[in-house]
Amino acid sequence: xxxxxxxxxxxxxxxxxxxxxxxxxxxxxxxxxxxxxxxxxxxxxxxxxxxxxxxxxxxxxxxxxxxxxxxxxxxxxxxxxxxxxxxxxxxxxxxxxxxxxxxxxxxxxxxxxxxxxxxxxxxxxxxxxxxxxxxxxxxxxxxxxxxxxxxxxxxxxxxxxxxxxxxxxxxxxxxxxxxxxxxxxxxxxxxxxxxxxxxxxxxxxxxxxxxxxxxxxxxxxxxxxxxxxxxxxxxxxxxxxxxxxxxxxxxxxxxxxxxxxxxxxxxxxxxxxxxxxxxxxxxxxxxxxxxxxxxxxxxxxxxxxxxxxxxxxxxxxxxxxxxxxxxxxxxxxxxxxxxxxxxxxxxxxxxxxxxxxxxxxxxxxxxxxxxxxxxxxxxxxxxxxxxxxxxxxxxxxxxxxxxxxxxxxxxxxxxxxxxxxxxxxxxxxxxxxxxxxxxxxxxxxxxxxxxxxxxxxxxxxxxxxxx
Amino acid sequence: xxxxxxxxxxxxxxxxxxxxxxxxxxxxxxxxxxxxxxxxxxxxxxxxxxxxxxxxxxxxxxxxxxxxxxxxxxxxxxxxxxxxxxxxxxxxxxxxxxxxxxxxxxxxxxxxxxxxxxxxxxxxxxxxxxxxxxxxxxxxxxxxxxxxxxxxxxxxxxxxxxxxxxxxxxxxxxxxxxxxxxxxxxxxxxxxxxxxxxxxxxxxxxxxxxxxxxxxxxxxxxxxxxxxxxxxxxxxxxxxxxxxxxxxxxxxxxxxxxxxxxxxxxxxxxxxxxxxxxxxxxxxxxxx
Numbered sequence: 001x002x003x004x005x006x007x008x009x010x011x012x013x014x015x016x017x018x019x020x021x022x023x024x025x026x027x028x029x030x031x032x033x034x035x036x037x038x039x040x041x042x043x044x045x046x047x048x049x050x051x052x053x054x055x056x057x058x059x060x061x062x063x064x065x066x067x068x069x070x071x072x073x074x075x076x077x078x079x080x081x082x083x084x085x086x087x088x089x090x091x092x093x094x095x096x097x098x099x100x101x102x103x104x105x106x107x108x109x110x111x112x113x114x115x116x117x118x119x120x121x122x123x124x125x126x127x128x129x130x131x132x133x134x135x136x137x138x139x140x141x142x143x144x145x146x147x148x149x150x151x152x153x154x155x156x157x158x159x160x161x162x163x164x165x166x167x168x169x170x171x172x173x174x175x176x177x178x179x180x181x182x183x184x185x186x187x188x189x190x191x192x193x194x195x196x197x198x199x200x201x202x203x204x205x206x207x208x209x210x211x212x213x214x215x216x217x218x219x220x221x222x223x224x225x226x227x228x229x230x231x232x233x234x235x236x237x238x239x240x241x242x243x244x245x246x247x248x249x250x251x252x253x254x255x256x257x258x259x260x261x262x263x264x265x266x267x268x269x270x271x272x273x274x275x276x277x278x279x280x281x282x283x284x285x286x287x288x289x290x291x292x293x294x295x296x297x298x299x300x301x302x303x304x305x306x307x308x309x310x311x312x313x314x315x316x317x318x319x320x321x322x323x324x325x326x327x328x329x330x331x332x333x334x335x336x337x338x339x340x341x342x343x344x345x346x347x348x349x350x351x352x353x354x355x356x357x358x359x360x361x362x363x364x365x366x367x368x369x370x371x372x373x374x375x376x377x378x379x380x381x382x383x384x385x386x387x388x389x390x391x392x393x394x395x396x397x398x399x400x401x402x403x404x405x406x407x408x409x410x411x412x413x414x415x416x417x418x419x420x421x422x423x424x425x426x427x428x429x430x431x432x433x434x435x436x437x438x439x440x441x442x443x444x445x446x447x448x449x450x451x452x453x454x455x456x457x458x459x460x461x462x463x464x465x466x467x
Numbered sequence: 468x469x470x471x472x473x474x475x476x477x478x479x480x481x482x483x484x485x486x487x488x489x490x491x492x493x494x495x496x497x498x499x500x501x502x503x504x505x506x507x508x509x510x511x512x513x514x515x516x517x518x519x520x521x522x523x524x525x526x527x528x529x530x531x532x533x534x535x536x537x538x539x540x541x542x543x544x545x546x547x548x549x550x551x552x553x554x555x556x557x558x559x560x561x562x563x564x565x566x567x568x569x570x571x572x573x574x575x576x577x578x579x580x581x582x583x584x585x586x587x588x589x590x591x592x593x594x595x596x597x598x599x600x601x602x603x604x605x606x607x608x609x610x611x612x613x614x615x616x617x618x619x620x621x622x623x624x625x626x627x628x629x630x631x632x633x634x635x636x637x638x639x640x641x642x643x644x645x646x647x648x649x650x651x652x653x654x655x656x657x658x659x660x661x662x663x664x665x666x667x668x669x670x671x672x673x674x675x676x677x678x679x680x681x682x683x684x685x686x687x688x689x690x691x692x693x694x695x696x697x698x699x700x701x702x703x704x705x706x707x708x709x710x711x712x713x714x715x716x717x718x719x720x721x722x723x724x725x726x727x728x729x730x731x732x733x734x735x736x737x738x739x740x741x742x743x744x745x746x747x748x749x750x751x752x753x754x755x
Contacts, residue, residue, distance in 0.1 A: 109718070159512040351511050
């Protein structure tokens with residue numbers, strides 16, 4: 001029979017071990033907020049880059065309607081490795097299949113939590129879904145159910161990324177005056193810089209300049225805010241068949257300057273603000289008897305429509321073809337701000353052992369020669385279908401209006417997040433449509449405006465509470 | 468070596484594998500969760516913040532909603548399932564001894580695939596489900612049951628239906644341990660059915676009730692799978708549980724929040740468990 005003293009001794013021993021393990025684990029977590037980078041040594045350096053940019057090299061370009069950064073990433077990896085001996089960059093592309101992606105994202109989150117996160121992230125923002133159909137890859141904003149970072153702005157505040165501010169500020173080779181400041185500020189929290197925006201988008205109004213001037217519409221008013229645009233068109237627009245107000249609800253949060261306060265973890269937007277905006281939207285949808293679903297072309301029949309910056313080159317090309325003088329300007333928010341959203345970004349992971357080297361790699365993406373030359377040529381090859389904005393201002397382009405758009409100052413630049421997806425689908429419930437020979441014909445939907453507004457505010461509240 | 472020491476050593480060696488497993492897969496993760504709950508940041512950027520996370524989470528309206536819903540589910544569900552299972556166990560007491568297959572049949576709902584069960588729930592209670600079709604046919608108002616406050620009761624009914632069989636089996640085992648001659652003697656003495664139940668059955672069933680409650684509690688948390696399949700990551704607010712909050716925080720990389728939620732839940736469950744354990748021990752003191 002076991003001796004009571006022996007049993008008591010063993011119990012004490014086990015209890016002591018457990019308490020020691022507890023204390024050790026707790027105390028070992030007391031690390032500094034800004035971890036010191038690894039000391040420089042002559043050993044080989046490997047950087048792990050995770051991206052969701054897909055390899056489209058094997059695909060039929062004429063069918064591929066979206067531009068992937070994959071080629072640019074590979075090109076710059078090759079250039080960087082050849083300039084930096086001893087540095088290897090391993091690129092991981094997230095899987096495209098929904099189930100595989102969900103598994104890999106769960107693994108990634110666990111790795112990040114355990115302190116084994118990637119060295120570099122290069123991602124599309126928010127909930128962009130990348131899907132493959134045959135030989136074509138499609139990119140759908142707000143179609144993804146999950147993302148590595150459902151809210152990049154929130155991730156910045158959680159300490160997931162390394163503060164590269166010191167490297168950025170000390171980088172004298174980078175021409176910061178050539179960068180769109182409003183876009184670059186999206187990656188800043190307080191005094192720290194966590195993210196480098198690489199691509200962005202914003203809503204743009206495209207118009208037949210001559211027809212617009214002849215219409216009697218107050219052009220300054222429609223340039224002032226989205227509310228002004230709707231009010232002016234609803235009261236003076238006349239024949240809506242010439243004015244398909246197809247505001248791109250891919251990024252519905254463009255309409256609002258202020259959404260949430262990340263520091264106070266509260267929702268800044270009010271239900272009344274949303275209701276007022278949605279009332280305008282619904283009126284416009286119901287009064288616009290015919291909406292053309294695909295990208296319209298400006299001609300004598302189509303005078304004005306709104307789309308996004310990334311379609312500017314394409315619209316300019318077709319306007320030229322139709323001999324229409326193009327007028328284009330940002331579609332401002334309800335408060336009159338130019339609101340953009342970051343569509344692709346890059347950051348250094350908090351666990352990166354060589355953040356200085358990682359920054360050296362990422363800064364290449366902000367050097368002008370990597371930003372515009374190849375992209376203009378690719379866009380031209382694909383009839384200028386899609387070319388997103390970039391923080392580096394282009395110096396020249398074929399069309400002055402397009403150049404002005406790509407160099408526009410931005411007041412507010414944000415990252416997409418999941419609640420925007422909810423908003424997009426909520427707006428969709430405000431109207432119903434049927435497809436006729438002439439196009440889409442709209443009628444009121446099942447949801448009323450106030451319910452939709454409350455649903456959005458609730459979605460934002462959920463987002464802030466869980467984010 | 469003394470025999471007692473050798474026995475002690477052999478004993479600890481025998482339990483070592485399970486103890487190591489518990490340490491690696493339960494104790495250590497729990498310690499890490501505790502650590503996350505008092506830290507901010509991730510990986511190399513983590514820093515100690517004391518009770519700030521606890522204060523922040525406690526003031527979080529969604530956490531409070533989830534916490535209240537979870538407690539409501541337990542406070543309503545556990546007594547209900549115990550009462551239903553106890554009643555059925557008493558009714559089946561004699562039959563279960565004669566018909567061994569009955570116990571297997573009772574477990575059918577428990578082993579049914581979750582997906583199949585949820586499909587049936589959707590077919591019945593969905594917006595275009597059977598219930599609404601019937602109500603429409605008789606001219607009564609319809610409702611999106613799974614997106615309304617009624618969803619709580621749908622989930623509750625599902626939980627009881629699925630897990631009552633398991634609880635009945637456990638209680639039947641307890642009932643089988645009570646000697647029949649006690650009932651016979653009581654009957655001879657003129658005790659009514661209720662008196663036999665109250666003075667013979669209840670005092671000797673505390674341990675069985677205790678274990679049934681523990682397993683029902685575990686099964687109540689497992690019910691999250693069905694709720695998740697019915698309502699997704701953000702179901703109706705009446706069935707938004709702590710597991711939803713924790714899951715969503717994980718996807719949003721809010722590790723401190725999920726750690727705090729886990730710790731608070733553990734504290735509540737541990738307190739309930741401890742209270743029940745002491746209560747049952749007091750009741751069972753007569754056996755010592």
